Amino acid sequence: MFLSKLKEAVICFKHLRVTFPYPLKRNPEALPQPDFRGRPRIDAAKCIGCAGCANVCPSRLIIVTDRKAVRRLDFYLERCTYCGRCAEVCPEGAITMTGEFETATDRVHDDMHLSAEVYMGTCQRCGRCFETRTTLDRMMTTGFRT
């Protein structure tokens, strides 16, 4: 009995202190790895509004709304599972997964919300937006700013 207790004590005392006073000090060994899947970020400039991300998202948190020539993508990240599928399928690399994982907040709707507005071509007949083939085409559509 005492031998096993001694062995346990040896295991315990071998490592002494391993914890950190976390928010004040971080463990340098445990920082996020380079391809960590943290909170996603969307680069509106790169987005072409193809909505492929909305299509694959398992938790259906990307809501696409069209108003005239503007396509708006809303990311309600409070439901995000950080699977990174959106980043994976994005053809333009507009969505990237950052290393940010400390996303606890008490203002969920403000802090955990991303949105991107993309100017798209508007169909002359039906008035809906459509994807332009190239960036150049998009810049030539009426109403495109900058």
Add this chain to the structure above:
Amino acid sequence: MFRIVATIGILLFLSPLIEGILRKFKALVHSRIGPPLLQPYWDILKLLGKDDVRSPHSLLGPLPAWLSLAALLAAGLLVPLGTTAAIAGGDLFLFLYLVGFASVCTMLAGMDSGSPYAFLGMGREMMTSFVVEPVLFIALITAALKSHSFRFADMAFFQQVSGTSVSMIISGAALLLALQAQLSKLPFDIPEAEGELMGGVFAEMSGPTFAMYRWGFIVKQVVFALILTQIFFPWPLGLTGAWAVAAQVVKVLLVAVLVGLVDAVNPRLRIDQAIGYYFGVILMALVGLVFALVGA
């Protein structure tokens, strides 16, 4: 009068520090930082300021809480601190009953709330004391028989004067084994058992009322450590003045660390196993008593 006030002050205001050291040591075994050294003080202060949550079935209210702290402090007055006890007029039976009264207060307060967890915790607390109190009183009676006195001051004097004796060491060892349960530390913190009983008798307590019991526990810890070190392990013998006080502080810390170590490397036992174990310890204490009777 000064001695009385000083003893009360030391018991109330220095004992949380011992608890802090104990917790820090336990954290070391756990490989974690652990709470700050002064955390027990903050705990008590925080509890004193919180709402006093009361059960709607309560009859006694916070009365047992005051009485239990008062009884433990009164018991502390009988125990030699430094070289003599603050009050000379009391003996070990008074001490036993005062400590018993304090734990009865917690049990009554638990049952007063009407919570089933408290009732289970009360049952466990009582059953633990059925087997732990005998160890305590047999050990103390051994010391009393050896020193021909029922007063702690005389018992503490005995080994100083007439040297080490076998019976005292056996009784001291038995008392050390019982200490774990007296102080509600693992493996014998069965009455509280946060895991299955959510604190047992304290399940419905919070705020200043709970602070009284917590404080009482901390005081009890020091009182028992003092008894153990003063009466049964008074080495090194022959110290005087500041040295004696220093040795006493070191010994109390040692006891705290030992209790913390045993606490850290054991799981909580079941009540029937604890009872079985303490029957063995009672037997050991009785052996000490027999040794005392034959004069060893």
Add this chain to the structure above:
Amino acid sequence: MTKQDIVQFLKAQLGKGYLRHSEPIPGQVWVEIRPEATVQAVELLHRQTDARYLMSVGSDERELKDRFGVYHLFTFDQQHFFVTLDVSADPKKPRLPSITPVIAGANWSEREIRDLLGVEFDGHPDPRRLVLSDDWPQGVHPLRRDFDYSAKPPSKPENAYPFKDNPPGTTVVAMGPYFPVFEEATYFRLYVEGEQVVDVDYRGFYAHRGIEKLGDASLTYNQIPFIAERICGICGFVHNVSFCKLVEHASGITVPRRADYIRVIMLELERIHSHALWLGVAGHIIGFDTVLMQTWRMREPIMWLCEKLTGNRKTYGMNLIGGVRRDIPKALVPEIRKKIQAMDKEWRAVLDAVKDDTTLRMRLEKVGILTKDQCHEWAAVGPVARAADLPMDARKDHPYCAYDAVDFKVITADSNDVWGRTIVRILETIESFKIVYQSLDALMELPEGDIITEIREDIPAGRIAISAVEAPRGEDVHFLLTGGDNRPYRWRVRCPTYPNLPTVQVMVKGEQVADVPIILGSIDPCFSCTERMEVCDVSTGSIKVYSQEELFNWTKNRRERFETV
């Protein structure tokens, strides 16, 4: 007994009750029988062959075949195949004979089918609610196809759950729904005399999240793995693999060998950290916090390793149908091996220290006894069954991924108690280290990059698949009935806790209150796995939140009801 023998045996014994049989997917025998013959067929399989009951699945097939289908799944472990008994119920008034009197383990499956699909089981010994919440209205069955996944029926708070009455002279000690040692919400109502548990009643499914309904109604095949992974926070990858295997079986895709090995590595890493976590939690339950702190310290490097390999500590998101998303580069292999070896060494030291620890053994030995026969009766799986000397392990019995190519032992113990389960888990972890080493060797040999076979064509509707994956807690069984529109028609998950949890009620009877948490802990319960549904409106994200006042009124009503008793 071979597959043919079983079929012949059933045919001969059942006579008219037998309809037809088929083998749609190799290793999965499908036997259709008449409802009247159910009990007899189940009795034959359960008592006269080495079949082991898995689960029962109900499915609303009124659109497909104008019936409610109920499938009783059995496995033949030594012969490596599944047998499914297919019973049809009337679409208007579905009623079927209950098999619970024959197999106690079918209790929950049948109650779940009754709750979610409205199929009544005649002769069920305990026809109470299982899944649906207390205030769910009568007669509304959420898993029926005509029930919209985002619908919200009106609350009926007057339907109280009928708990058992106190046996005379006993006190109710409520363990749960929110209890310190239970990491998740569950409710064991203990009837206690002194310290002794005389009887016990269970109420669970407080955290039902509706994942199956989502899978049936809303998600596509390639979205489900990410949701399936979230069935459980610890063994998520198991569900993930299990689902992917289902679809791969149904569509007949072959997964690249490298992907198989990567899956094996991830599965075993998951087992390692799950067992380490379990040992810590078990220690915590019995008040031995040092074990908790130390095993979790050992577990941490493994978690970092997982993060490095997959991009996250948990919920790896590694799987897609047909393979994995990320490769493990050969350059990383030595580092992985080094970390695993470090953990291996420490783990052996833990085993060495723990196995002679008398106080620990006092708490764990001869506690929570579940014998071999009881295991068979209640269909217990995983370390619970292995500690009762039943060498069942899906990795050997129904080999998947690359388990046919690695060498390992199935660890068993014969003590039937919590200590046996502890030792089984600790030794199993050591086997896992071995498997990881072998898989890493294999990775070094296979070419990099070939990790996924994409599905090209649609999977036809009406195909049926079963997959069993050995989770740390036992085997995890998924069932799939494919539908059109690139999504399942019925997807059923049976995690290992689902059959193990009812056995707790058997194990705790006569034990002491102090043992209940560790007995429950010894099955390594995972309530989130077991409880897979909660009706929440996914499209708007709105979940009914009770205000404090509403909750107060609700409890007050319940109390008043008690007081008028």
Add this chain to the structure above:
Amino acid sequence: MNLTPYILFSLAALFVGAAATLTMPYSKRTVGWVSLAFQTLAGAGFLYVALQVLLHGTFNPERPLFAVAGLGASFLLKVDALSAVFLLVTTVVSWAAGLYSIEYIKHYKESLARYYPLFLLFLLGMYGVVVVRDLFFFIVFWEFMTLTSYGLVVYEWGNRTNVNAGFKYFLMTHIGTAGIIVAANTLYHHSQSFDFEALAPVMGLLRSDNPALLHTILLLFFIGFATKAGIFPFGDWLPDAHPAAPAPVSAVLSGVMIKMGIYGILRVFLGMLPVSSFSTVWGNVFVAFGTVSLFVGTMTAMFQHDAKRVLAFHSIGQNGYILLAVGAGLLLAPVSPPLCAIAMIAGLYHLVNHAMFKSLLFLTAGSLQYKTGTRDLDRMGGLGKYMPLTAAAAIVAAMGISGIPPFNGFVSKWLIYHSTISAGFHTPILLLAGLAALFTSLLTMASVMVKYVGLAFLGQRLPHNRGVERDAPAGMTASQFVLAAFVLLQGVLIVPVAAALYRAAAGLLTPGYWPEFAAVLDASFGGLRLDAGAGFSGFYNPVVLLVAIAALTLVAWLFWKSGGSKKVVMDLWYSGEVQSPQAVRYYANSYFKTFKQHFNIRVGRYTQEGVYPAWKLPKVRKPFSVAHLLDIDSWLYRPLAYLGSKGLELFSRTHSGFPQWYLLWMVIGAAVALVIMFAVR
């Protein structure tokens, strides 16, 4: 100073009271007040007598009041300090019980004519026992006491269990009394006198001439008195009879009547038997029986769920304490007179204390029965909030019986521990007994303080008790407070009590073996310092303790208050579900079950729960087991009780409807006892 008129006046008052209440046709309450008035008269007389004796010394007239020539008996009075103590105790307890009866007895449907007259005559018997000096009249009063108390035990005669219990009581005490009668007659044969003072030298003679005979006589006395005192295993009637009687009667039975057994033991073994090897032998016997009794009685109390049965078993236990102390006194008399004195004072102190707290506990149990209609603790709960005064009284009594300082139980237990444990070096049996007593004190705390108080008064109110909204009537609570005051006073004013008891014990023991008061007890500042020689010393000062506890409570209260937190009443937390009060009720059987299981004795298939030999009837028919033999109830008492109650039924035809006939029956009983005496001579 002649106290005879006072004694006779008091006895007469009781007799007249009995006659008056028997014939009174008025309302129940009026009868009660009349009875109490007569009781007060008698009590006042005896109070005066007792105080006179304690202040001025023993009252011991030379001439008998009258003599019964044919029997050789003479009605000799003697009131010494011991008798005075018993008179005081009887007066206080019976007066409280009488006051309590007025309201309490109303809820019985039986006739009052069978209550108050018997009650007063019962008191008469007890008073008579302690004031006579003649063994013959001692036995007459003794029998009077037994018969009347039997009548009170079976007061609720419609209830079969009560009748059985009563018959068991009748039978067992009469077996004991027969022993006393035989012993008395044998002694008379040698002394030709029943006078106590004449018997003492006879014992001295017999000691050398015929030790075997003397031992037999002493054994018969011991069995007789121990049966009355409820000492295990002779007191088996007690746990059945006490619950059967109405609560005030239980209080008097337990508080006073069973002490008469101790009185007899003191008179015979200390008053008559000279200190010698004989007294040492019997000291050992007393210590052994006392220790076993205190442990078994208290342990068994933990298994009960009937409120009054719990208390009844405690009576066995607490009387064990008294017997242990008396035995210690006998043992230590030749060895260490100071310790002997402490032990004797301890025994008497515990006797006085027990009278107060136990009768108080019985009265609270009665209040519970009065309000809830049941004695079953499992059917009560959370009543403290609705019956706060009764709860307060019960808690005070529980503190007393548990020996919580500064209540009275602590003082006597403290004295017992000191006398027994200090003797450890030369008399190890006493050390063992002391340790057992110390441990049993813990069990007492558990079963009364925690179990009885906890089950009845704390926790949640059960639905069956919903009718209980108010406390018991004022008369009942007032009488409880009278006793509660005594429980506290005896714990605080320990010096005068100890001094009185010192004198009571001093009169008993052979001169020369009794030290000076100051040699053992040093009374200073209201506290006691023991000085037992050989260096042992102890100190207890309740006044200082009270002040200290009060001051420290004040300190605790100041800290408690300092946070300025406000009181919030919240519902209980059952981990998130709602539970009914019955569901979460913690039943009597559950208390300390794991611990109790360690005392279960298993023989083959039979499990005996606890240490008390009340075996359950075996489930199997054959083979006929030893277990059955141990179940005395089944083969002795129950058949006899059945026959007895059958006979009583026949007999009841003669007196049902005319309660006065009942008295006749008792007279016949007394006559039978006399006939037995003649026959034996």
